Structure formats: structure tokens, C-alpha cells
Amino acid sequence: MADEIADNQPEQPQEVKPKKSKKKLLIIIASALVALSLSGFLAYTMLGGNKKNTDGADHQKGEKAAQTVLVPLDPFVLNLAEPGRFLKLTIHFELSDPLNQQMVTDHIPQLKDAIIILISSKSIESLSSPEGKLQLKDELLLRANLTIGKDIFKNLYFTEFVMQ
Helix, strand or coil, X not given: CHHHHHHHCCHHHHHHHHHHHHHHHHHHXXXXXXXXXXXXXXXXXXXXXXXXHHHHHHHHHXXXXXXXXXXECCCEEEECCCCCCEEXXXXXXXXXXXXXXXXXHHCHHHHHHHHHHHHHCCCHHHHHCHHHXXXXXXXXXXXXXXXXXXXXXXXXXXXXXXXX
């Protein structure tokens, strides 16, 4: 009877289940290791493996930044359209091509004349807002390029802008 009770006990299914769960656990661990190693390899090749290419790109960007040429003009103190109102202004022009720097230095008197005529016609109200300053910047770029006869100015910067 003890043999029958022993035979009736469901010990075999309990032993089979741990074997299956051990196999599942091993499969899960193995697939996790494969996924981690694959993602690590991809991260290394995407981020660290292309250092030669990115260093070359950074070097080229540095050369382009070194090619940017700013031509400063002497500070202007100008009368505005309203009596008793003045503007002190310092401008730096950014050139689109460094080879045009000599042409700009040759035309500085004409550039100053165009700037003086344009700014002296402005009122303090038109220049006091940020939109007015941006509009002045656009008008100055247009006049400067027209004065030279080519589109050689990429941008201009106000480094000093004082109104009284």
C-alpha cells in the first residue's frame, strides 16, 4: 500500500516543472546576454567607433569658423531726425568670403556715408524697439551690399548701440 501511495503522489510533474522553468530561465538569461552584448556593440560602433570621421568634421568646422572675417568700423556718433537726439553706434560687418576683405577696406568711406545718411533719417521711436533695430540691421545690410555692388556681407553686428 505504501507503494501505491507513493505511485499516486504527483512527484513526477513537480520534477518536470522545475526542469522546464530551468530551461526557460536559461533561455531568458542567454537571450538577455545576447541582446545586451549586441546593444553594447552597436552603441560602441555608433558613438565611439567613428572618432576618425568626427575629428575630421570638427577640423573642417574649425577651418570654416576661422574663415569668418569681421570688418569693424569706427564708432559713429550721429544726430537722429529729432533735434537733440543722438545715437552712438559701433558696427562689425561679417563677410561671406574672406577674399573680399580688401574690397571692403577700399570702400569704407562709401559705407560710412551710406550708414550716416540712413541713420540720421531715423527717429528715436523707430530705433528704440527690438523690431526697429532688426529693421535697421536689414536696411544697413541692403545699403552696404548696394554700395559695394555685390552681396559680400553676410551679416552685421551692433557691438555698441547707445541712444540719448
